[in-house]
Amino acid sequence: MTATAPVPARQLHRLGQLRRLRRPVLLRLLLVAVALLGSLFATAGPATAHAALTGSDPKDGAVVATAPAQVTLTFSEEVALGEDSIRVMDPSGRRADTGELRNLCDGSVIKHGVVLHSGLPNGTYTVAWQAVSADSHPVAGAFTFSIGAPSTTSVALPEQEAGGGPVGVAYGIARYAAYAGFVLLVGGSAFVLLCWRRGAGLRPVQRVVLTGWLTLTAATLAMLALRNPYTGSGEFADAFDLAGLKAVLETKTGASLVSRLLLLGAAALFLAVLFGVFARRQAAAPVAPDGPEAEQHAKETSDLTFGLSVGGAVVAGGIAATWALAEHASTGIQPGIAMPVDIAHLLAVAAWLGGLVTLVVALYRVPDLERAAVRRFSRVAFVSVLVLATTGVYQSWRQLGSWSALTGTSYGQLLIVKVGLVALLVGIASISRRWTGRLAEGPADTADAADADDVSRETSADLPEHTAPEPEPVTVPADPERAAQLARQRAVLATAREKKRRDADPHRAGLRRSVLAETAVAVVLLAVTTILTSTEPGRAAELEAAAGGTGATAVPNRPIKFSLPFDTGGEDGRGTARLSLDPGRTGVNTLHLWLERPNGRALDAPEVKVAFTLPAKDIGPLPLVPDHAASGHWTASGVQLPLAGQWRIDLTVRTSDIDQVTVQKNVKIG
Numbered sequence: 001m002t003a004t005a006p007v008p009a010r011q012l013h014r015l016g017q018l019r020r021l022r023r024p025v026l027l028r029l030l031l032v033a034v035a036l037l038g039s040l041f042a043t044a045g046p047a048t049a050h051a052a053l054t055g056s057d058p059k060d061g062a063v064v065a066t067a068p069a070q071v072t073l074t075f076s077e078e079v080a081l082g083e084d085s086i087r088v089m090d091p092s093g094r095r096a097d098t099g100e101l102r103n104l105c106d107g108s109v110i111k112h113g114v115v116l117h118s119g120l121p122n123g124t125y126t127v128a129w130q131a132v133s134a135d136s137h138p139v140a141g142a143f144t145f146s147i148g149a150p151s152t153t154s155v156a157l158p159e160q161e162a163g164g165g166p167v168g169v170a171y172g173i174a175r176y177a178a179y180a181g182f183v184l185l186v187g188g189s190a191f192v193l194l195c196w197r198r199g200a201g202l203r204p205v206q207r208v209v210l211t212g213w214l215t216l217t218a219a220t221l222a223m224l225a226l227r228n229p230y231t232g233s234g235e236f237a238d239a240f241d242l243a244g245l246k247a248v249l250e251t252k253t254g255a256s257l258v259s260r261l262l263l264l265g266a267a268a269l270f271l272a273v274l275f276g277v278f279a280r281r282q283a284a285a286p287v288a289p290d291g292p293e294a295e296q297h298a299k300e301t302s303d304l305t306f307g308l309s310v311g312g313a314v315v316a317g318g319i320a321a322t323w324a325l326a327e328h329a330s331t332g333i334q335p336g337i338a339m340p341v342d343i344a345h346l347l348a349v350a351a352w353l354g355g356l357v358t359l360v361v362a363l364y365r366v367p368d369l370e371r372a373a374v375r376r377f378s379r380v381a382f383v384s385v386l387v388l389a390t391t392g393v394y395q396s397w398r399q400l401g402s403w404s405a406l407t408g409t410s411y412g413q414l415l416i417v418k419v420g421l422v423a424l425l426v427g428i429a430s431i432s433r434r435w436t437g438r439l440a441e442g443p444a445d446t447a448d449a450a451d452a453d454d455v456s457r458e459t460s461a462d463l464p465e466h467t468a469p470e471p472e473p474v475t476v477p478a479d480p481e482r483a484a485q486l487a488r489q490r491a492v493l494a495t496a497r498e499k500k501r502r503d504a505d506p507h508r509a510g511l512r513r514s515v516l517a518e519t520a521v522a523v524v525l526l527a528v529t530t531i532l533t534s535t536e537p538g539r540a541a542e543l544e545a546a547a548g549g550t551g552a553t554a555v556p557n558r559p560i561k562f563s564l565p566f567d568t569g570g571e572d573g574r575g576t577a578r579l580s581l582d583p584g585r586t587g588v589n590t591l592h593l594w595l596e597r598p599n600g601r602a603l604d605a606p607e608v609k610v611a612f613t614l615p616a617k618d619i620g621p622l623p624l625v626p627d628h629a630a631s632g633h634w635t636a637s638g639v640q641l642p643l644a645g646q647w648r649i650d651l652t653v654r655t656s657d658i659d660q661v662t663v664q665k666n667v668k669i670g
Helices: 009-021 025-043 165-194 197-201 203-231 236-240 242-249 252-283 292-324 335-365 371-400 404-408 410-441 445-461 480-503 506-533 538-546
Strands: 053-057 070-075 086-089 097-103 110-116 123-133 138-147 560-567 574-582 587-596 607-614 619-624 627-630 633-641 645-654 660-669
Touching (some): 086 097, 086 110, 165 197, 165 203, 165 252, 165 335, 165 506, 197 203, 197 252, 292 335, 371 410, 560 660, 574 645, 574 660, 587 607, 607 633
Antiparallel strands (some): 053 070, 086 123, 097 110, 560 574, 587 633, 607 619, 607 645, 645 660
């Protein structure tokens, strides 16, 4: 058995230093991604409503004389409803509906209803609803109406919003992982086929692509399992409910996730050919470079490359379509245009960001990366940025709808952050292009072998001064433990030589740093994009605001009450006005007004007027003349307050023909 002579102690010390100085770049990137992911998804709220509740019958806060036969809800887009999606509770918290859902959609009007029991008593009823919007996100809300007269209610709704809680966080992490896996899988494969075919046979490149495939597969399975609790109870235990899983598979989102798993099976076959037959053919070279054998080899390689490119594009486009068919692009205006645009957008993101990750791995792990491959990727990245800009402008216009939504909605604000990150990424990419140009001006790839010899000599010269050259293998007694130690030493020496060779080119080192910076920004950009896809689009947010926010979950159980002192200046003109606004929220309210003298006795004024103004929205004043109900008591029903906000109530009291005063009070209407 043969083994090399022991390495001197000083050289072993140097090897230990080199091992400690190796920069674990991929580990750092992973830690950055995990930290960013945790901070973003821990602070991000649940997916807000993408389907807005635009109306109801009875209306929110309405007081009806007799009990209606059913309660109907009108939505801004299609929603999926299941059992108990619409629940009506009486003041004591008991179910007041029969559970019979009715689909009342008529053309573009999306309306659903639930039948009520007959003979319902008077009081305030709570309507709680939960559904899944057409873009796959859960939505929920509640409102109240009264039969006969308002009353207190004991109904307590859960504070956790739809799609929130730990299940919502886990589902959001799985969504991020799915996007990241798609980027690595498609971007790494595109980098090999378009920029560096020889990379198909290299382990670092293979690891990037296979990691993407495994991540996307695991994330898709996790989303499929979590889909039922995410859109329903919010309990992890429901992930094992087979009936719930069956219901998920019957939805559009469930079908998209299953289709993605099937396409990932086709992707596995694609990777087997890419890293098997294709990699071996790239490594094999004909004996005669200019003979018939070379021509045949080139033709077969070209045919295989073309087949892999077409097949890979079809599979990648199909996987991207599983997002486009189930999320924002499939709803709203122009879905026939939006879905292909969304697919192109996702593919461009993957080609750019996934190629960046593959390039940075190659720059750090492969000593002889061809400069031509870097130049090719620079062109691919440029085309990807053009596609991203074009498709991104269209998507922004479609989802925002107005300039005000850019700064006035969460979607618009996140979009500004995303555009800023893209601009930063493009700026760093321009630096990378300059480094690429300097690489192109350097020695050609054919001179790399000579450069490698020079680097080897520099490495040897850099060792401690009394270190002898590595001797030829000699025969020594077999010692498995010693042989393993010597093998580790040889591996560290080889790694040190490769690192010295990689770092010998300053242009390559500069390109590594700039591409690494691009990759770090790309990790942040991908996280922001994931949250953006689960945020209510600007169009829907403005539509919901225009509808008066009827999807709110707050259910008041007491009216707004306050007192205002007044003094008209005339005889018997001083006193206190007590007002009660019930239920004290948007929609229909009932007003009660009492006037009292300083001694507490009722005061009958000849005239009392009330006006409501919302200065922030330039609404009002909305005048109101209440009816005289009793001595010192006035009342008015059907007081409409269309929007939430800080309302100003102006009370005018006239105690004689010439003595009157107007007093004001600001109240918050929710």
